[in-house]
Amino acid sequence: MELNIIEICLLGALTFCFLVQLYFSLFVHLKLALVKIDQVSERARNPLSVIICARNEAENLKKYLPSILHQDYSDFEVIVVNDRSWDGTADILEDFEKKYENLKVVTVADGDKFIAGKKFAVTMGIKAAQYDWLVFTDADCEPASSNWLMGMQQPENENTEIVLGYSPYFKKFGLLNSLIRFETFFTAVNYLSYALKQMPYMGVGRNMAYKKALFFKNKGFAAHMHIPSGDDDLFVNANANRNNTEIRINRETHVWSEPKASFITYLRQKKRHYGAGKMYKPKHRFILSVQVIFQFLFYGLLIAASCIPTTRYIALGVLALSILIRSFVYPRLLKRLNYGELSWWFPILDILLFVFLVFNAILSIFVKKVQWK
Incomplete structure (x- = not known):
């Protein structure tokens, strides 16, 4: 099976996003799971x-x-x-x-x-x-x-x-x-x-x-x-x-x-x-933005690669590896932070949370007024 330049670039970008995702999981969040x-x-x-x-x-x-x-x-x-x-x-x-x-x-x-x-x-x-x-x-x-x-x-x-x-x-x-608790969990982990x-x-x-x-x-x-x-x-x-x-x-x-x-x-x-969050220090805004952007790119590129017959199985393999590695880290953290029953739903809630965060970011562009109570 030969890949053309577009398919190679697509898989390369997907792999890079996966590696960025891997960094946050293994070199940032795992520290909390093991401390x-x-x-x-x-x-x-x-x-x-x-x-x-x-x-x-x-x-x-x-x-x-x-x-x-x-x-x-x-x-x-x-x-x-x-x-x-x-x-x-x-x-x-x-x-x-x-x-x-x-x-x-x-x-x-x-x-x-x-x-x-x-x-x-x-x-x-x-x-x-x-x-x-x-x-x-x-x-x-x-x-x-x-x-x-x-x-x-x-x-x-x-x-x-x-x-x-x-x-x-x-x-x-x-x-x-479940979504509220899972979002709270990821915020705390971070x-x-x-x-x-x-x-x-x-x-x-x-x-x-x-x-x-x-x-x-x-x-x-x-x-x-x-x-x-x-x-x-x-x-x-x-x-x-x-x-x-x-x-x-x-x-x-x-x-x-x-x-x-x-x-x-x-x-x-x-x-x-x-x-x-818009008032955070620049370095903190950068870190948080990188997490969200590369997660967005990961799922976007994954969908694109899955639609091409020659890259479909490679893309699904990357997804499976991502879920496997993240399932090694986050269920441990869920148990440590009192949300152990959500461990079984981790892959589904992870995707739902991403969809919600994107929706909330878009909504925030149009809805300006906020108040305490």
């Missing part, structure tokens, strides 16, 4: 402040706030910022304040002098915190154990200013839930793996921690206050470096969260995240 997971500390070293921003989260606060307040940690406070809620959140928090001495409520009221948005609420919570080490989560989140704060406390290494945790979503019925490679570029506000001094030293969110999202990832992107950031992936330190229940609300959430 030793540290045990949670058995003692609390320093006091800390937990900060939660809540906007119309009455039901979630009733359901999840006790698991925060009952953490097995000797000295901590929980600050809940009630950000202009009208659903009874204030009443719920008032009841909790009567029961828990370590709960502090900060209220953001409507008014021209207030800046709407989560970043303002987070800033108010940080200003109210009495301790330097700040741990962040959301009102719809539940720690996996009572040792969550033990794991997310200030590390022994005083040079560490940021700790990145992991926050999976609760399992629900349906394809959308930012945790790059943090291990001493190139941290983001974190998630559902489970992360940093020093209050770091926040004020770098003027908080001033550089991106005009962006509705980014109170977590943009702050990490601007302030994390190879020497001041650690990760925590012990299962006791995971924080479970409620996933979006509809495709529309999920799209809105991803739209906010996509907008924040």
